[in-house]
Amino acid sequence: MFVDHVKIFVKGGDGGDGMVAFRREKYVPMGGPAGGDGGHGGNVVFEVEEGLRTLMDFRYKRHFKAERGEHGMSKGMHGKNAEDYIVKVPPGTVVIDEETEVVLADLVEHGQRAVIARAGRGGRGNCRFATPANPAPELAEKGEPGQELNVILELKVLADVGLVGFPSVGKSTLLSVVSAAKPKIGAYHFTTIVPNLGMVETEDGRSFAMADLPGLIEGAHEGVGLGHQFLRHIERTRVIVHMIDMSGMEGRDPYEDYTTINNELEQYNLRLMERPQLIVANKMDMPDAEENLKAFREKVGEDVNVFPISAVSRQGLKELLFAVADLLEVTPEFTLHTEEEASEATVMYKHENTSEDFVITRDDDGAFVLSGYTIERLFKMTDFSREDGVRRFARQLRGMGVDEALRERGAEHGDTVRLLEFEFEFFE
Numbered sequence: 001m002f003v004d005h006v007k008i009f010v011k012g013g014d015g016g017d018g019m020v021a022f023r024r025e026k027y028v029p030m031g032g033p034a035g036g037d038g039g040h041g042g043n044v045v046f047e048v049e050e051g052l053r054t055l056m057d058f059r060y061k062r063h064f065k066a067e068r069g070e071h072g073m074s075k076g077m078h079g080k081n082a083e084d085y086i087v088k089v090p091p092g093t094v095v096i097d098e099e100t101e102v103v104l105a106d107l108v109e110h111g112q113r114a115v116i117a118r119a120g121r122g123g124r125g126n127c128r129f130a131t132p133a134n135p136a137p138e139l140a141e142k143g144e145p146g147q148e149l150n151v152i153l154e155l156k157v158l159a160d161v162g163l164v165g166f167p168s169v170g171k172s173t174l175l176s177v178v179s180a181a182k183p184k185i186g187a188y189h190f191t192t193i194v195p196n197l198g199m200v201e202t203e204d205g206r207s208f209a210m211a212d213l214p215g216l217i218e219g220a221h222e223g224v225g226l227g228h229q230f231l232r233h234i235e236r237t238r239v240i241v242h243m244i245d246m247s248g249m250e251g252r253d254p255y256e257d258y259t260t261i262n263n264e265l266e267q268y269n270l271r272l273m274e275r276p277q278l279i280v281a282n283k284m285d286m287p288d289a290e291e292n293l294k295a296f297r298e299k300v301g302e303d304v305n306v307f308p309i310s311a312v313s314r315q316g317l318k319e320l321l322f323a324v325a326d327l328l329e330v331t332p333e334f335t336l337h338t339e340e341e342a343s344e345a346t347v348m349y350k351h352e353n354t355s356e357d358f359v360i361t362r363d364d365d366g367a368f369v370l371s372g373y374t375i376e377r378l379f380k381m382t383d384f385s386r387e388d389g390v391r392r393f394a395r396q397l398r399g400m401g402v403d404e405a406l407r408e409r410g411a412e413h414g415d416t417v418r419l420l421e422f423e424f425e426f427f428e
Contacts, residue, residue: 006055006153007098008062010087010117013041015143016069018081018123020386022136023075035128038122038143039069039079045086050110052090053154053197066117069143072125079122085190087116088157092236098150116151120144123381129388139388140379157198159211160328164236164265166257169245172196174311175212178321203318206325213235236311238331239324240265240277246293246308254281254292255299276327277305280320285310299376357400360409367416368426370407375400379419 016038023034025030035246046068062088070079095105095116105114123141130137143294162172196212242261259278265271279300281293293308300306309316354427358372380398383389397403406417413428 005155006058006062007150008058008064008153009148010044011065011148012043012070012117012119012407013065013066013082013085014146015039015041015120015122016071017383018059019072019141020126020128020140021074032382033126033136034074034076035127035140036072036074036077036079037125038072038123038127038141039081041069041119041143041146042066042082043084044117045084046089046093046107046114046116047086047103048091048093048107048110048112049088050091051253051322052088053092054090055153058153064117066119068146069119069122071143072122072140072211076125081122084119087155094154094156094157096152096154098152102353104151106165107427117149119149119428120146127154137388138386139392140383140386141277142383144377144378156236159237159392160208161200161204161239161241162204163210163212163241163243165243166245166250166252166261169257170248170311171212171243173208174243174280174282174317175307177311177314178187178317179210200321200324202325203324204322210241227385234373238275238276238333239327241280241320242277243282244279244281244296245283245295247283248288248292249286254296258296260299267360269340276321276331278320278327279304281308282308282311284308284315285313289333301367336419338416358402358405360405362409363405363418365416367418367423368409368411370402370417375402376420379422 018038019035021033021035023032026102042107044064066085067082069082072079085405089106089107093105093107094103095107095114097104106118107114108205121144126137126140126383131137146277163174174257175196179200198210199207199210200210201207205268210343227420242258244257245252246254248254262273281289283289283294293306297306299302307316309320311317356372357374358370361369361371363369375397378393381394411417412425413426415426417424417426
């Protein structure tokens with residue numbers, strides 16, 4: 001089974017904890033601080049591997065977590081940084097944040113990398129907190145938690161030419177006779193349930209990649225049939241070869257098929273209609289095909305060039321392939337995302353926090369609840385087993401304006417304040 005859309009969980013490695021340690025000094029009774037910093041955790045990095053073709057492996061492993069950094073050590077020794085966790089993905093993989101629906105990375109070239117889940121930095125040891133007033137602090141930070149998020153992976157085939165059309169119009173047959181690809185072929189709908197890719201070479205030495213994509217039906221842009229799976233892949237193609245069964249053997253009208261497919265492309269993404277399109281009238285060796293082609297040309301107009309072929313008997317293929325190669329020479333690549341999205345996402349995702357430092361809400365029992373990226377990060381990096389750590393956290397909250405904000409919300413002495421799974425009492 002082919003997988004081109006899958007959700008996974010990624011987590012950057014936590015930073016190592018800073019250490020509280022002391023060394024003896026002649027004029028300092030407790031000894032000088034000697035606790036080293038913790039090491040940084042590892043990032044979760046996606047890297048393109050050109051040998052991969054599907055997202056199948058992600059069906060069996062959906063959690064990817066980088067290692068945490070090593071804890072700081074005595075004598076001021078820094079903990080070792082963790083190595084990045086490299087996740088191999090096929091070319092054409094788009095990474096999307098499930099919660100925000102922001103494109104994190106668009107990975108298309110072999111070796112291209114993007115940091116998807118950022119690591120946490122190492123906590124600082126007590127060496128960092130020594131001051132003249134407190135030369136031997138019992139204070140150190142815990143490592144910063146690594147970023148964690150659910151991401152959606154979408155695979156979009158990298159092909160120069162995409163074959164589109166209703167099921168059973170002959171797309172697989174055409175690909176099999178013009179390239180070395182061996183797609184499964186059968187006389188029933190949806191023979192092709194995965195994109196097949198083949199390299200085509202013309203008689204004058206030009207070559208291009210052609211994809212036989214799953215057949216479309218009416219309503220595909222809404223996910224009917226294999227709709228979204230198909231449309232996702234055609235987004236990258238530069239030239240569309242629109243195949244039509246001109247024999248009418250399936251009981252459908254060729255012109256209605258033509259307009260239906262174009263409507264589905266337009267409804268899914270208006271930019272798909274920017275791509276040049278070649279119309280191919282297939283199965284011209286069948287009865288009624290010539291008569292149907294004449295009627296079709298009358299409806300589409302003389303300005304539209306139609307290539308009559310028979311994929312089975314190879315009639316008309318030379319002219320078609322030359323026309324495709326000529327069109328590719330003058331057709332630029334189409335970007336999937338805006339320039340702004342691409343500048344932020346295609347090489348390295350910028351992990352910028354745009355949320356508020358803290359938010360105050362009320363629980364049903366009247367308790368005040370603190371939340372927010374910054375305040376939760378500070379909380380997780382605080383060592384509450386040491387009084388110096390507790391005092392520092394209290395100073396940080398005051399500096400952020402949490403105390404004043406609680407008073408403005410009506411907090412009084414003795415009220416309960418919650419932060420993550422912990423509870424505190426509000427003191428005036």
